Amino acid sequence: MTKAKFNTLIGTIGATIGVFVFLAYIPQIIANLEGHQGQPYQPLVAAISCLIWVLYGWTKEPQRDYLLILPNAAGVVLGLATFITSI
Numbered sequence: 001m002t003k004a005k006f007n008t009l010i011g012t013i014g015a016t017i018g019v020f021v022f023l024a025y026i027p028q029i030i031a032n033l034e035g036h037q038g039q040p041y042q043p044l045v046a047a048i049s050c051l052i053w054v055l056y057g058w059t060k061e062p063q064r065d066y067l068l069i070l071p072n073a074a075g076v077v078l079g080l081a082t083f084i085t086s087i
Contacts, residue, residue: 011067018071022050025078032085040086047079 001009028038050072057068 008067015067015071019074022046022071022075022078025082029078029082029085032082038082038086040083043079043082043086047076047083050075050079 025043028043032038053072054069054076057065057072060068
C-alpha cells in the first residue's frame, strides 16, 4: 500500500469516526428539547473548534481537504444545535 493510499484510508476512517462523535449529540439535543437542559459550553466550544477546522480544510492548498471538512461541518451543525437547545 502506498503512502497516499494509506493516508486516504486513515483519513476516511478518521472522518467516519468524527461524524459518529458528533452524532452522539443527538440524544442530548432530544433531551434538551424535552426540557432536560444540559451543560451548553462543551458543545459550543466543540462547534467553534470544528468551524476552525472547516475553514482550514476549505482554504487548504493546493486543494480543499474534504476528509477534514465533512466531519467537522457535522460538528459545527450538531454542536450549535446542542448549544442552542441547552440554553
